Amino acid sequence: VLERDIAGYGASGRNGGWALCEYSIGPMEWARRWSPESAIRQMRALHDAVDDIGRVSAAEEIDCHYAKGGWINWARSPLQLERLAAAAQARHDLGLTEADLRMVGVDEARAIGNASEVYGGLFRTHVAAIHPARLVRGLADVVERLGVMVYENTAVRSLEPGKVVTERGAVRAEVVVRATEGYTRDLTGHRRVLAPIYSLMVATEPLSEKVWDEIGLAGRPTFSDARNMVIYGQRTADGRLAFGGRGAPYLFGSRIDTATERRRDVHDRIEETLRDLFPAIVDARITHRWGGVMGLPRDWTPSLAFDRSTGLAQGGGFVGDGVATAKLAGHTLAELITGTESERTDLPWVGHTSRNWEPEPLRYLGINGGLWMASSADRAEARTGRGSRRVDLLNRLLGR
Incomplete structure (x- = not known):
């Protein structure tokens, strides 16, 4: 393994800690491109990957704070x-069940998590909260014990x-496997x-039991709301709220700049959103701010390929949903490379x-226009209470 910095320096160690049951495109898009049956198989494989992370972490004694809440x-x-109900119905029509996801009143x-201004929600079962850096550093230790050479600080x-x-x-x-995600642009x-x-x-700082009694999130479910601009959060094992979102601009020429990971205006908006979600943390200090890059493919669809004639393999384009997806991709690539047929390889x-x-x-222009459309659609919807045409335009612009 050749790593430019240290294992976990990139998105694998800095993400929001969601082992997620969905890909960057929904199952309906999988069904449209391939078939309903194959879409369900693709989803079930990801559900299994979420469980595999917990199983391997327990077996290898990796203390990554795994909690399938x-x-x-x-x-x-x-x-x-309305948006969530339509999403749930479409998934049920495809073949997912109430055991997989269900609307809640x-x-x-609010019993799951006492956020403000809640009208209901959509609860998905196959999602786990983790500490991402603990997971990836623990996996690096495990594979080194198995004889794998990990060369860090090797660009x-x-x-x-x-x-x-x-x-x-x-x-x-x-065989050469490219798994460079947002940093792929550095390769010739x-x-x-x-x-x-x-x-x-x-x-946040660790919150008091009194505050947690107000917020809830017992069992550490991950949380978000159904706005257009993505947000995501979790209750950490040490009693903090870890919370993130999009909003920082794409840089011209696919440039990566560490200063953008610390943009004050974006972090301030994220903090404001978190405090709006949970008024109980009005006096809580924000003790950590960070960020990083993820890899966005043109069609928003993760890629997985191995060319036996050249020995070149690659997996990536997870668009921020890479914890469980990368696990599934790695497992599948290993089977493809070794010639092992399984339910994953087709x-x-x-x-x-x-x-x-x-x-x-x-x-x-296209990517930053898309970011602007997402945020402006949220503002328009909050102001009018009606859906924004910008959302449809955004999806067409991004090829989703």
Whole structure:
């Protein structure tokens, strides 16, 4: 394993700690592109991956604070409630069951987590909260004990069949796997493969039992609401609220700048949103602020491929949903490379690769235009109580 910094430096160690039951595109889109049956198989494989993370963590004694408490997606307006009900019905029509996800009323939604202005919600079962850095560092220790060599602080500049070129020299191997996500743009010839998109987070100080009695979230379910601009959070094992969201701009030319990971205005908006969700934390201090990049493919669809003739393999494009998806991708790639047939090796995403992003300035205008549309749609919906046409335009613009 060749790692530019340390294992977990990127999204694998800095994410919101959701082992999630869904991909960056919904199961209806899988069904449209392939078939309803294959969409359900793709979803069930991800459900299994969530459980596998817990199983492996327990077996290898990785203390990653795994808690399979599900995911409550609150509706905080009548429009959001309609949106969630439609999402639930579409998934049930496809073949998922009430055991997988179900609508909950106001009382149950607030019993799960006492957020403000709740009209109901959608609860998904197959989601776990984790401490991501503990998971990835623990996995690195496990594979090293198994004999894998992990070379950290080793930047890769280019790759080709049978060869990886680093700053320190070349490494030759029969099979080369690219798993570089938001940092793929650093590889020669890969600038337009995945767009590096920022997501930023904050964490509170440990909260008192009195505050937790008010908020709830017993069992540590992950949480969000149904706005267009993505937000996500969890109750951590040490009693904090860790909470994040989108909103930082895409940088021209797929540039990555660590200063953007600490943008005060974006962190302030995230903090404001968290305090709006939970008025009980009005006096709580924010003790941590951070962020990082994720990999966004042009069609929002994760890719997984192995070309036996060249020995080149790749997986990625998880759009921030990579904890369980990366586990499934890694398991599947291992089977493809070793020639092991399984229920995973004929899933519809096997062999999929997304087309490249447009050249600049189209990429810059399109991605940042999409971010603006999401936030402006939320403002319009809050003001009028009606759905915004910007959402449909956003989905068409992004090819979703």
